[in-house]
Amino acid sequence: MVLISVVRDYINKMLQDISGMKVLILDSQTVSVVSVVYSQSELLQKEVFLVELVDAVSKSSESMYHLKAVCFLRPTSENIQLLRRQLANPRFGEYHLFFSNILKETQIHILADSDEQDVVQQVVEFYGDFVAIDPYHFTLNMPSNHIYMIPAVVDPPSLQHFCDRVVDGIAALFLALKQRPVIRYQRTSDVAKRIAQEASKLMYQQESGLFDFRRMEVSPLLLVIDRRDDPLTPLLNQWTYQAMVHELIGIQDNKVDLKSIAKSSKDQQEVVLSSEQDSFYKANMYENFGDIGMNIKKLVDDFQQIAKSNQNIQTIEDMAKFVDNYPEYRKMHGNVSKHVTLVTEMSKIVEERKLMLVSQTEQELACNGGQVAAFEAVTNLLNNESISDIDRLRLVMLYALRYEKESPVQLMQLFNKLASRSAKYKTGLVQFLLKQAGVDKRTGDLYGNRDLLNIARNMARGLKGVENVYTQHQPLLVQTMESIIKGRLRDVDYPFVGNHFQQGRPQEVIIFIVGGTTYEESRAVALQNATTSGIRFILGGSVVLNSRRFLKDLEEGQRISRSSAPMI
CATH class of the missing domain: 1.25.40 (Serine Threonine Protein Phosphatase 5, Tetratricopeptide repeat)
Incomplete structure (x- = not known):
């Protein structure tokens, strides 16, 4: 629950302290941050009657003074400028500004100068600058993920932008967890070293006051590693439920797009796969495909029993009981339909592609x-x-x-x-x-x-x-976690940044993979956390990969490397 509950708490604080009808204004990245931990029905319960993107709000001139604007945005210069224009000619009665990361002092001055009509009620930093897709797994959803493969001399601004975004995400995570880690990185990766050094500079120098939390007996560990150290894992087909759905169909922000599937009903064209909202998925997300089939059959049988009992409505009491249970019945029907559709589609792909x-x-x-x-x-x-x-x-x-x-x-x-x-x-x-x-x-x-x-x-x-010939493989990450648990992670291969060293075994380890994580690795982390007491692992990355995304990044990296190669 750790990452999901941290972000949910932020959103709860944002919405529950502001009474009355609200519009929630997000940007393209905070949309993902909110959508993976909060459902639309939950937003309605908090009196959020409209959700809009900040750039769309700025283009519209329609006034809605009866609504209070709750803005949750990344503190980018683009967003600050969009807010500036909005505050110069406000559409809503009040503005409550929440930022997902550290605001610069200059940005605060710009907002203050723009608020001539005194509509801004508060400006707060809530550190949710990462997408908490699972309790121990987060992503930054970075569109230009191939940049980490390009030598620094080829496109310095793009690489700097990439590193800045990663450092921002890592900083927000540790601010949300109220921790300051010691930092290590993979020695053979220039980009991992750069990110580790810049994160250290931010936490120990530029913003040292913000990160000055109560000292732990052993500091948490941040380990920054490079996807290229294990190119094997994102190239393999997957045979456990969550990883297989992402490999064969695709998961984006815990949603699966089923529009291209002919038999999907209108209300099943996009389905949510969330361990927080779906008990069947939570129990089966790490199970093998063979077991999933049997478990779905049991789910269907259970649903048929409930459906049969609902057909025997004979008295007013029966009818009242059915009406009371109808929302739960509808939810179960949707769940059964969703999982049957997914497994049927995946079985078809498995057969077609041998x-x-x-x-x-x-x-x-x-x-x-x-x-x-x-x-x-x-x-x-x-x-x-x-x-x-x-x-x-x-x-x-x-x-x-x-x-x-x-x-x-x-x-x-x-x-x-x-x-x-x-x-x-x-x-x-x-x-x-x-x-x-x-x-x-x-x-x-x-x-x-x-x-x-x-x-x-x-x-x-x-x-x-x-046990299963199709799931023999273990990601390299499993070895890395074992080395950390046993205190055998070699300093020569994974140096510390600066003069910081670790005495004793850390209780909290955040492993960030530059270039992206996989759901196979996320599963390994969840299983490790379930079996090892005294140490907790959290996994993060620039994106969540399947083989198609990894190959796309390779192609893009190859294209840029070729176009920048010197003429002979």
Whole structure:
């Protein structure tokens, strides 16, 4: 609950202390912040009768003096200018200004000078500058996520903007949690180092007074790492419910767009997947696909029993009871319909793309050695007419990441085969991935074959066997969390920023992945928190990736790198 409850508390404070009819004014990013933790019906209960975007409000001239404007905005220069214009000619009777991060003194002066009609009642900082999609998982929803792949010299302003946004999000998180961490970063990543140093400068120098919270026995840890250290996880097909929905259909701010699905009813064209609002989803979001089918059958059976009992209305008392229970009945009907639609659609995609066949080879590439068998398996799938272009590309990428040093000749054969079989394949994309995230660039032991402890662990797993061939893979993040718990995270690989060091094991660890998180990693964090006492992990990233988004970022990074390459 930690992240969700923090943001909900902010919104509760915003809305409940202002009586009367209200309009909630948001920007394109705070819309996401609010929508993942607060439903429309809850907003109505707080007398919010209108929700508008700040740029749309500024374009309209219609006066609504009976409404009080509650603005929740990021403190960007654009938003300050939009507010300035609004305050010069106010549409609403009162303005209550809440900002999701630290306001600059100059911005406060601009707002004060603009409020000539004295409509601003309060200006408050509420630190909700991140999207709390799960209790231990947040994202910054950054549109230009590929920027972290571009060398600093290519586009310095874009990289600085990217780093500034990440630092803002991290700062807001720690202000919301009322903590100041010690900071470590991945040594091999320039962008992780830059973000870590700038976050440290903000917390310990520029805004040290704001972050001067009560000292904890052991300071929390912020670890900034780079997606390119584990390019494997976002390339794999997923077989647990939440991760699978995102991989095959897509989740944005806990919503799933089903408009393209022919059989989806009008009220099911966009559905919400929230562990806070849906008990079935909460219980099953980390379950395997096979188990989900059985659990949905039980959900349908339970609903049919309730529906049958509602058909036996014979007395006035029966009717009154049905009316009382009708909202709950409607909610259950919507839930059943939503999950049946999602699982049906995913089953169809799995069959059409032969994903069980593809995924078996993916998991072998990710978890088990054997270059000859891997080459044969990938070659066979490239020749299979039923395999989609995106799956062929991912298979070659997974093979390349694993065997780039062992089999350059076979790798070139797969590149040629891929180019001839897949019309949409962008030449050199696999090579760009290796340049970005190949073995020479990575810090962690991605395949568990460098470190004796990891080799022994993999052997033990192999001897025990795995419960499900499709979910053998564990993200590199699992190793990282284990190293932190055991105090084995090497200083040489993950240096501290400045003169700050950690004595003892931290009780709170925030891991931020520059370049994006995955729902497989979010699941690993939730399971770790459920089994380890005395230490709590929170995961954050610039976006939430699935394979399509990761490949899109790679393509965009490759395009910019090519266009900026010097002419020979």
